Amino acid sequence: MSPTSRGNPVVCLVRPPGVETFRIGTSTLVPPLGLAYIAGALEANGCRVHVIDALAEAPKTHTRYFQGYLVGLALADVAARVPADARVVGIACMFTHEWPMVVHLVRLIKERRPDVCVVVGGEHVTAMPEFSLVTSRADVLVLGEGEETTVELVAAVTSETSLDAVEGIAFRRNDEIVVNRRRARHLAIDDIPRPAWHRFDLKTYHEHRFVGGVYSSSLTVPMLATRGCPYQCTYCSSPNMWTTRWIARDPSAVADEMEHYIAEYGAGNFPFYDLTAVIQKEWIVAFCREIIARKLDITWQLASGTRSEAIDGEVAELLKGSGMINMAYAPETGSDLTRRYIKKKIRSERLFASIEAAAKAELSVAAYMVIGFPHDGPQEMRDTVVFLREIARRGVNDVGSGYYMALPGTELFHTLYEKGAVAIDRAYFRHILNAHQMIPAASYSDQLGRFALFYWKLRFVFAFYLTRLRVLGMRAVLAAIAQALSGRTHSAKLQTGVRVALRSGLGSVKTRFGGSRWMSPEDETRLFAPWDAIYQQIVIHALRLDHDVSRRLRLAEGLGPP
Structure with a gap:
């Protein structure tokens, strides 16, 4: 979906592949409301927005994950679709089980585009900011409510000004992790621009029953x-x-x-x-x-x-x-x-x-x-x-x-x-x-x-x-x-749950016994191996901090993103 408002900074927003496994319940593969809100806020502030919706662009493509399977474009294909003129790439990571995939996706993007600023937002990175920066090659995290923070962050990145004054972010500076003060909640929420649903293929979501609720x-x-x-x-x-x-x-x-x-x-x-x-x-x-x-x-x-x-x-x-x-x-x-x-x-x-x-x-x-x-x-x-x-x-x-x-x-x-x-x-x-x-x-x-x-x-x-x-x-x-x-x-929800169970069960069997993997078993083992030791170091450091102000973590030698 091509950018608009030519002449202003290009921000590429990425909805990664959905994560699915066999279960009986309503769908968790749904249109990305949070990312649509971010797109709307950026457009309202003059940014050119390009969206890569991995799920909607390849809804029948399944890739075996460390557990269950991914639905959507292969991660290498997502990285390849980042526009050449993008200054910032924003990736949504709502759920913790998505984090391993996001780590791998960020690495693939940075290998192709080391110059681009990769930003990740969502509940997982908000809960574990230091861990998320240490275990990935992401440059910046958006913590909590994201619209105002993302707009201010993009302005700072494109003007090459300091990130120290941007509230609600965490970022890497050389061998140091910096977590800024959290941004206060936006009280006038009726003033927040509407989600930019014109950037997403809602009909594909509907046709594949990738919708929440009944x-x-x-x-x-x-x-x-x-x-x-x-x-x-x-x-x-x-x-x-x-x-x-x-x-x-x-x-x-x-x-x-x-x-x-x-x-x-x-x-x-x-x-x-x-x-x-x-x-x-x-x-x-x-x-x-x-x-x-x-x-x-x-x-x-x-x-x-x-x-x-x-x-x-x-x-x-x-x-x-x-x-x-x-x-x-x-x-x-x-x-x-x-x-x-x-x-x-x-x-x-x-x-x-x-x-x-x-x-x-x-x-x-x-x-x-x-x-x-x-x-x-x-x-x-x-x-x-x-x-x-x-x-x-x-x-x-x-x-x-x-x-x-x-x-x-x-x-x-x-x-x-x-x-x-x-x-x-x-x-x-x-x-x-x-x-x-x-x-x-x-x-x-x-x-x-x-x-x-x-x-x-x-x-x-x-x-x-x-x-x-x-x-x-x-x-x-x-x-x-x-x-x-x-x-x-x-x-009733059970009716929808039966359909989801049939779909997710079939997908689980197909990816278990055939098809491609998101990474090799050896690489998967190496990815997870240091994570608990990293988190232990962060917890020990965090016990000494006042979390109402900005905080910093200096990485131990050899402890950093892959």
């Missing part, structure tokens, strides 16, 4: 209505990425954006990727009424889950009337003790009332559960089985159960690392990618091993869906299965 037969465009989350759950990376400040957009501005996508792209389905969209009843009521007043013939979803406190009978009816087809709660566990341990501020009775209101309004409701928190034992698992039967009776349609992931930058991760329960090696990155497989790659529970967790996952699934079968009857279940296998809009 599948819709209408063209899908991802959205954000709010940013941040006010809660401090110990397993979640949001406090480190976004702080605990929740900021909502003007409901009418959100509806304006939806209308624009309807007119521009023929969009009809809008999954919202807000961390916690429904907090204030007044806001969600105003938003629903805005959609209804405009008579928008659309569907929309809360694909990432939400809180239950603001959803009562009135709100549930408005959600249904405005086109909401799917929403999810995230109680995580049925154990009150575990909720206290992970700082999950939720009351079961209030959740049950919200579920019943949503069910009465005929909304499709899912619940997300996490298996194997470090505190969990058999009693917490039994409590969750009872809880799952209860929410099945009260109207939840689907449940998704994933294994606990020790995400970097979270309170629980730091606790586990200090205990020696986590090593930053190949197994660590594999366990994050395997969180939704049948058998986990690791267990961080003191009382439950990997196969015990698998047993409890089966118990969870059977407890929930057998209860739903008794509630709905076999005829309704068979109709739902038929709908899952059709091309029609799905009515």
Whole structure:
């Protein structure tokens, strides 16, 4: 997709190949909302933007990864497509399991273009900035909310001025790693330019069902209505990425954006990727009424889950009337003790009332559960089985159960690392990618091993869906299965999950027994080998620092990027 606004600096933004493995759940291969926002901000400030969307440009190409497989252009082909006049290359790295791939991609780009400034942004590098710079050849990292920081960074790079005053970045200066002060959150989020979706092939994403939430037969465009989350759950990376400040957009501005996508792209389905969209009843009521007043013939979803406190009978009816087809709660566990341990501020009775209101309004409701928190034992698992039967009776349609992931930058991760329960090696990155497989790659529970967790996952699934079968009857279940296998809009997450399982299972088998690898087994071993020692050095250094100011790390001799 060719650059525009000739005469200004060229920034090449890269969406790397997607990472997939066999699992039952909604798709994680989705249009890159964060990168589209960065593209929009750069264009609004006069930059020429060139996008390499590795996933959309080769959606049928699979490459064997260290675990699972990559979907999209081969990494060498991505590097070869960087324009000759690009001054800055920006790469998105949202998830930790993508980091090994990004390290290799950065190396390939720097081998071809040692003069270009390679920038990486996303939740992973925000959680592990020193580690990310030491283990890769990236020049700069963007930490946290990225639009303002990226615009200022590009201006500094193209004018060849110092990076010391650019807040929200980390960078390499000779043999020193510098992490600048974090940038304050952008409060006027309605002023942030819209995502530059004209730079991405949304039709290809739709045709290959690379969309989040429940599948819709209408063209899908991802959205954000709010940013941040006010809660401090110990397993979640949001406090480190976004702080605990929740900021909502003007409901009418959100509806304006939806209308624009309807007119521009023929969009009809809008999954919202807000961390916690429904907090204030007044806001969600105003938003629903805005959609209804405009008579928008659309569907929309809360694909990432939400809180239950603001959803009562009135709100549930408005959600249904405005086109909401799917929403999810995230109680995580049925154990009150575990909720206290992970700082999950939720009351079961209030959740049950919200579920019943949503069910009465005929909304499709899912619940997300996490298996194997470090505190969990058999009693917490039994409590969750009872809880799952209860929410099945009260109207939840689907449940998704994933294994606990020790995400970097979270309170629980730091606790586990200090205990020696986590090593930053190949197994660590594999366990994050395997969180939704049948058998986990690791267990961080003191009382439950990997196969015990698998047993409890089966118990969870059977407890929930057998209860739903008794509630709905076999005829309704068979109709739902038929709908899952059709091309029609799905009515429940499980239907979409079945399609994803078929696709990801076939892809896993094909790449396991044929096709190319992302790198040789020997190179893969060498890539991961020093990473835990690197992280240990960084942790020892970080204990002596005040993280509210800029910080520096001088590399030990011989310890650096490949």
